[in-house]
Structure formats: C-alpha cells, structure tokens
Amino acid sequence: MLDVAIGLVLMFAISALMVTSIQELWNSWRNTRGNNLFKAISSMLGDDSGLAQTLLDQPLLKSLYQTQDIRGAARKPSYVSSDAFVGALLDYLSRQHAGGFVQAHRWTWSRACSRPVRTAS
Numbered sequence: 342m343l344d345v346a347i348g349l350v351l352m353f354a355i356s357a358l359m360v361t362s363i364q365e366l367w368n369s370w371r372n373t374r375g376n377n378l379f380k381a382i383s384s385m386l387g388d389d390s391g392l393a394q395t396l397l398d399q400p401l402l403k404s405l406y407q408t409q410d411i412r413g414a415a416r417k418p419s420y421v422s423s424d425a426f427v428g429a430l431l432d433y434l435s436r437q438h439a440g441g442f443v444q445a446h447r448w449t450w451s452r453a454c455s456r457p458v459r460t461a462s
Contacts (some may be wrong), residue, residue, distance in 0.1 A: 375417030382421075399429040 368374060384392035396402065397417070402425060405418035 372416050372419075374419035378419060378421065379417055382426075396429055396433055399432055401425055401429045401432065 379390075379393060379397065382396065383390045386392045397411070402418065402421060405421060405425070407416040408417075
C-alpha cells in the first residue's frame with residue numbers, strides 16, 4: 342500500500358513538472374507575458390496603445406527589450422520594475438509638459454514650505 346502511494350505521488354509530481362515546463366516553453370515562444378504587460382500598461386493609460394508604445398520606447402524601458410525572438414522580432418519585456426516604470430513615465434511627462442510640470446511643482450513646493458508645521462499633541 343505504501344509503495345502505491347509513493348508511486349502515485351511521484352507520477353503526479355513528474356506530470357505536474359512536465360506540464361509546467363511545456364506551458365513555460367509555450368508562453369516564452371508566444372511572448373504572452375510581454376503582450377499582457379503591454380495590454381496592462383495600455384489599459385492603465387486609458388486604453389491608449391500609442392501612448393503605451395511611446396512609454397515603452399523611452400530609453401529606460403527600451404533597454405529591457407530582448408534583442409530577438411525565434412522569428413527575428415524584438416521581444417517586449419515581460420517585467421518592468423516599479424522604479425523603472427515611474428522613471429520612464431516622469432521622463433515622458435517632463436519632456437511633453439515641461440513648462441506646466443515644473444511651474445506647478447515649484448508653486449506646490451513653495452506653498453508647502455510656507456505652511457506652518459503642525460505637531461501632534
């Protein structure tokens with residue numbers, strides 16, 4: 342009875358590892374993670390795929406692209422760290438709207454410095 346249980350556990354473990362490796366190969370061949378990341382960024386930016394592509398073309402995020410896949414096309418990144426994404430977004434916004442962004446930032450900073458600091462009592 343014990344040998345049957347051990348055999349079943351090993352068969353389930355081996356079949357689970359095989360299915361997982363086949364799924365990983367399939368996903369990497371089709372670049373599904375990169376496409377899902379692009380769709381998520383596009384959705385986050387108001388379903389504007391042009392803006393999402395412009396953001397991914399920023400030099401900070403462009404460096405995450407893999408050179409080529411099997412078909413010779415550039416592979417989209419499958420993961421973007423939050424620091425890299427925020428840096429690329431701020432770089433894009435500062436280049437597109439530099440006058441308004443900097444002026445609003447200075448005004449907010451000067452207003453914040455002139456306010457009295459409240460302490461908890």
